[in-house]
Amino acid sequence: MPRPIRLGATLLVLLLIxxxxxxxxxxxxxxxxxEHVDALSDADGTPGTTWLIAGSDRRDGEAVSDDGTTGQxxxxxxxxxxxxxxxxxxxxxxxxxxxxxxxxxxxxxNAAYAMGGPSLLVQTVEQFTGMTIDHYVEVxxxxxxxxxxxxxxxxxCIDQDVDDEKSGLKMTEGCHDVGGEQALAFVRARYFDxxxxxxxxxxxxxxxxxxxxxxxxxxVALNPVTQVRLAGAGSASLxxxxxxxxxxxxxxxxxxxGAMNGGTAxxxxxxxxxxxxxxxxxxxxxxxxxxxxxFGSILDGTAQPAPAS
Numbered sequence: 617m618p619r620p621i622r623l624g625a626t627l628l629v630l631l632l633i634x635x636x637x638x639x640x641x642x643x644x645x646x647x648x649x650x651e652h653v654d655a656l657s658d659a660d661g662t663p664g665t666t667w668l669i670a671g672s673d674r675r676d677g678e679a680v681s682d683d684g685t686t687g688q689x690x691x692x693x694x695x696x697x698x699x700x701x702x703x704x705x706x707x708x709x710x711x712x713x714x715x716x717x718x719x720x721x722x723x724x725x726n727a728a729y730a731m732g733g734p735s736l737l738v739q740t741v742e743q744f745t746g747m748t749i750d751h752y753v754e755v756x757x758x759x760x761x762x763x764x765x766x767x768x769x770x771x772x773c774i775d776q777d778v779d780d781e782k783s784g785l786k787m788t789e790g791c792h793d794v795g796g797e798q799a800l801a802f803v804r805a806r807y808f809d810x811x812x813x814x815x816x817x818x819x820x821x822x823x824x825x826x827x828x829x830x831x832x833x834x835x836v837a838l839n840p841v842t843q844v845r846l847a848g849a850g851s852a853s854l855x856x857x858x859x860x861x862x863x864x865x866x867x868x869x870x871x872x873x874g875a876m877n878g879g880t881a882x883x884x885x886x887x888x889x890x891x892x893x894x895x896x897x898x899x900x901x902x903x904x905x906x907x908x909x910x911f912g913s914i915l916d917g918t919a920q921p922a923p924a925s
Contacts, residue, residue: 692711692817759854
């Protein structure tokens with residue numbers, strides 16, 4: 617082999633070693649910062665891999681507006697499933713869905729987190745969907761601000777002018793590059809929208825897609841300074857189940873992006889979006905048979921998106 621070629625090959629190997637060492641070191645550092653919680657149940661496993669992603673608002677972060685609510689809340693919940701046949705699905709679980717919480721009875725889904733933290737939320741979702749959770753990932757709402765600011769901005773779109781006092785969202789109709797504070801308001805806002813929780817879950821999915829696009833863009837992925845900022849902000853805002861590390865979170869993010877780009881971000885069937893209850897105000901009512909069939913098709917990888925109207 618000619619010397620210039622040998623030299624070039626040697627330099628390439630060194631570059632790969634240095635780059636690999638950088639990413640490995642960064643991953644180890646970020647992984648050590650993640651808080652782990654006892655969240656998973658002892659339920660029998662179900663086929664494929666299932667993540668439960670919760671956006672929590674424990675009311676202890678400066679980025680969260682004071683709206684009069686106290687205690688811990690899980691205001692955003694998504695179920696991500698990669699089936700054995702390779703199909704991936706993402707489903708938003710509306711916080712106001714009326715469910716049976718083990719040991720407590722019928723309440724809205726987000727009450728499970730308030731009553732018993734991640735472990736009770738996992739048990740409740742497993743009972744409701746029939747799917748065993750393999751990984752629990754919780755993102756603190758105040759962490760949204762830091763993650764977005766670490767990558768600069770995300771591009772979000774809205775179909776009306778909004779000035780929502782409760783969430784702090786102020787946007788004009790159209791698409792905008794927004795920083796962390798407005799991104800946080802975007803994922804929390806619900807009162808300005810007549811569809812309330814259902815509209816918010818669509819905006820949350822839009823935010824996740826926009827963030828993944830930004831994180832995987834060359835300006836972020838190839839910038840070591842931005843990588844450090846992102847790893848620091850992301851790991852500081854995460855709580856995961858025992859055994860769920862940064863690699864699992866990375867796989868989760870890629871699977872979420874695949875579901876969104878592939879059109880398999882699905883909407884849960886709802887019987888009544890404004891069902892009056894005795895103890896929980898107006899809730900979202902579902903039909904047990906419809907829910908069983910819906911999540912059963914996700915579990916076996918046969919679910920299909922609804923045809924465009």
